[in-house]
Amino acid sequence: MRLFRLEVKRIMKLHRTLVLLAIAILMSVVMAYLPISFESINRPGENGKVIELDGLSAIKFKKDYFEKTAGDITPQKLAESLRIYQSCVREYGTLDDVPLEVYIENIMAIRPMLKGLTEAFADPKTGIGADLMDIEPDKVEQYFYEKCASHLDDIMNLEQKDYPTARQFATDKYAKLNQPLCIYSGMSRDAFDYIELYILVLSILCIAIAAPVFANEYQTGSDSILRCTKYGRVKLAVTRIMAACSIFIVIFILGMALHLTILNFAFGTDCLKTSFQILFSIISLPNINLGQLQIILVLAGLLSVLATISCTLFLSAKCKDSLTALLISIVILFLPIFTYSAIGGASWLSTLLPSSGIGMQNNFLYQLGNFNFLHIGGMSLWTPCVILILAAIEVPIFLFLAIRSYCKHQVA
């Protein structure tokens, strides 16, 4: 414990750590502010002038405005909303011709609810979304949720034609979805994208702290003194790893807590009751609301960051200098992003890497919303599960390898 305390003190006293910690906190605030600043809405003001609201005032306006439509999305409520939409559009010709006052009065409040309809009633052969004007409200009232399930089957048949186990998994998982779905005004999709982006930023910062943990000692030659002390081998390596990981966990939790507090303060907490499917796709598989999604993203992000950091610590124990360890770690961090983009979807290569859940299109949030499966033998594995399982396996493996590499390192 004494050595652990001194090791934490040592790392925390490093100028580099303090700078990176300050950046982590600053970025937490900046990246929470950005999705808030993106919020905007137009509404008619006095004398027929259009008033544009931005940021917090736009969020407040939307919250008040959408309050009347908030709650469960029952088929009856949906059908009624569709009828209102269709009659309004029919009256003016097209949606673009609807005057702003009329749009705000009648349509805007029901638009988020109707979004799922175009998906649920999409063409079964092509998956192309239906036009709201072509959907019959009676059918919505009769079997909206059945239509969602059948649309999922259509999509799975298109995307996972040769993998019945993947199709079965999706059908079973979707069957467990709590119905009816819920909708509450507030949280934007941008906010969730920025949570993932912030996790990427935190990963880069943690890598920058982790890369010199062992390599810097090799570089300065101080390991030749450390490793011939009583506790200078396994115990030092274990303590260093524990201290570094503890610091990363604290930085991660602090950063995320601040980030989410700002977001939830701005967007409100009511919207956290909204179903995942409302913000993403009506046929997405996770049976969670946005509040649960935040928690899952934080935990999955932490696991992915720890796996990435463990890999960096291993590289630090293996490389002779910090810069090499840092550069290789950064390449490994970004590799899933590039391979995902290059291959155009999930692959074993992009998912096997410790940082597979961190990034842009490959990130854990997008994997939760997508239908990416990896196949091994007759089994089909949903990528979010693969990412979490592999990260959980990789953490102890990389840490063990880091300890072993440090202990086996020969002074040059």
Add this chain to the structure above:
Amino acid sequence: MELKIKHLRKQFKDKNAVDDVCLTLTPGVWGLLGANGAGKTTLMRMIAGNMTPTGGVICYDGTDIFKMGKAYRDLFGFLPQDFGYSKDFTVKDYLEYMAALKDVPARETTKKINHLLDILTLSDVKGKKIAKLSGGMKRRVGIAQAMLNDPKILVMDEPTAGLDPGERVRFRNFISEFSHDRIVLISTHIVSDIEYIATRNAIMKAGKIIDMGTTDELVKEIEGKVWTCTIPVGDLVSCEMQLRIINQRSEDNGQVSIRYLSETPKIKGSVAEPPRLEDLYLWYFPQGNLGEEEN
């Protein structure tokens, strides 16, 4: 208590850095002399357990040090040639950290650190970052860390590099006192640092121990081979070409007094001088044949 080195070898690709070294270190100060590239640092790294030998064993009281593991490291203190440290450490933080690594009990740590800082005249800078200290002070911090656990075996590679003459004298006295019932192995180029305190010396050349003994025993080998004489300044260049001059001092009237090594007197009027350890060093390692680069 003894540290026995048996047929120790270390090979780097096609070069034998340490070649079949056999040495039994007993309590006292041991001087390890040799030119750059002689293999001293490699030998010390193996004794420190930081480098695995290609062949041979090092035994502490009959047990292989690599099998002893932390029990051996508990008895050991080491100052390598290049004293590395984390640049954000203050002297006090660094020594506290090293004390924890050496399992010095927490309640004794402060007392121990203050004692060493006092002896090594570092008390005034204990709150300063090591990176901001002078070369000599850094070296003394290195010496302090090596001694924190009262090691039974203390190995120091060039400990006096960067110390001023006063600090070197204090260091010598301190080591001399410290070495009772302990094995202290010191490698240095500054022969005078160990001449008066070394119980025994070992001389390394091309990876081998070529000579060993007390300072008196060793210098006896070149008795009658150290000469002094006075020559005109004008003859100095030609003498330098022919003789192994180890010292020269300008005298009055255009004369220069030289000290040189030779089996027989080469200049008329040469007088035999009592040899010193430095003479022996230069006898074994003549200038211009300083060996290859250190590994």
